Amino acid sequence: MSLAEFEIIAKYFAAQAGERTDVALGIGDDAAVLDVDPDRKLVLAMDTIVAGVHFLEDADPFDIGYRALAVNLSDLAAMGAVPSWMALSLSMPAADERWLERFAAGLFELARAHDVHLIGGDTVRGPLVVTVQVGGWVENDRWLTRDGARAGDALFVSGVPGEAAAGLALLREHAASGAAVEHLRARFLRPEPRIALGRALRTRASAAMDISDGLLTDLHKLCAASGCGARLEVERLPVSPAASERFDEEAWLSFALGGGDDYELLFTIPAAHAAELDSKTLEGIGVCRIGVMTESRTVECFHRGQPFVPASTGYDHFAKP
């Protein structure tokens, strides 16, 4: 019998996690929050990427190093935290110097951009699996979680979810270059952690998370954590001029709703403040109102007023085939 990822975590790990008064927020959100300093909270995230699952087998090692850190910074962004240091665990089949040089270049390019210091880790022989753990800080009075959304809050997304999945599809088919193709590939290969946006949302959003497994899958998680539902207006999703050059609407909606890897932020804003933000930019990133939170405890999609059933709902590592 195959379990979904959240069932594995709930059944085998969260149930036995233990109790400590210095753990302000444990398993179940984008990162853990620890009470270690009277003046601020420590935020810790740890994510693993695997060849053939999170990146293509023939990926440029630069992009692997970049991604290993980016996915973790994205978790800190979703908490409203500022990153501070990282630890790296690198399992690799051999010590290939060209590979290592490119990997380190990608890792540290992003690390320098966010002033993240490498404090240690482990280097072992094994299959190519990269784990990064990132630590950072958030103010005591307010950090972002998945569980604060309430019925009536407006549902927002940053950037253009779906472009990363479109870029991955183009990489897989070895599409010929061109401006649109380059743009979409870059969205997959170099996701930009929304740290500054997360900081700006810290005092504005009622709930937030990053989109890593697909908008709908992650929206379900946000709804479950918050004990509410959502009504998503599909025609409100941000449009991608680049993707519209290459894909029809059906393919695009499948990327936008089901494709992961965007590392954009999904967040909710109390109704009274929703209009101020709709279709604006915050910290240089477009944010877009795509729906409303409901009491229904389900996620309902509508397309131009009609109920809409998406073709793909997102990624689960251990879903039944």
Place this chain on the structure above:
Amino acid sequence: MSLAEFEIIAKYFAAQAGERTDVALGIGDDAAVLDVDPDRKLVLAMDTIVAGVHFLEDADPFDIGYRALAVNLSDLAAMGAVPSWMALSLSMPAADERWLERFAAGLFELARAHDVHLIGGDTVRGPLVVTVQVGGWVENDRWLTRDGARAGDALFVSGVPGEAAAGLALLREHAASGAAVEHLRARFLRPEPRIALGRALRTRASAAMDISDGLLTDLHKLCAASGCGARLEVERLPVSPAASERFDEEAWLSFALGGGDDYELLFTIPAAHAAELDSKTLEGIGVCRIGVMTESRTVECFHRGQPFVPASTGYDHFAKP
């Protein structure tokens, strides 16, 4: 060209680690030490174990879960720290419920024994690779590092290094059970992190590290970090009654000097206090004086007064075959 593990870390990672004032101790010791609280230091370790490298392919998942945490707690012991929480990254090929139940049982048995809380992590599909990150605390005034040994300090080891390697050899040859075999196998399968011993050494030892890659390999690392050498008296190594039932002296010395996996502590004591500790027990663990630190910057082995050349010097993940 193949690089040794320490060369990889130095060339590609330590050189670009960055600078932050809140990092009291970065890459190169058993764990990192962070300045995050006026009253104490945060100690973070992260270690990865891989099937076929750190444990046998057919290992009981209980022992894999136990080991994934034990190797990290051992790093905290080597710093003199008290563990507090852990994050788990689990890459596994499928969600096998029997496997998960045994893995979690082993992980949490050790976690409960040390009051370690699971705060989060990641669960992904991939080859079997387990990374654990452990956080803990140590007093501001003193923590243990590898770099404090001085010529003239006495060299000590805890427990009986070599028993784990002997146990692994017996597991590999599927040796018939018996008290000696059971004892040695348990030393490999269930290493006991020396947390209490590390705490007792915090104010006594001039340097300390845990033995994971083999006594001689790790002694070289301690000497390099401290800028000194060591003279090791091989006949002073702790004896193993269990191993002597199964192995001749040559095989035993190869285990004791070159076999890793013991997770005992290797430490140095200023000469004036060495006699107080020699062949005593501290926190229930035998500690044994096995040599002396020297000015030579090399590690020399002697056996009953004669220079001794060991057959095996330890483990390096990326050593040339």
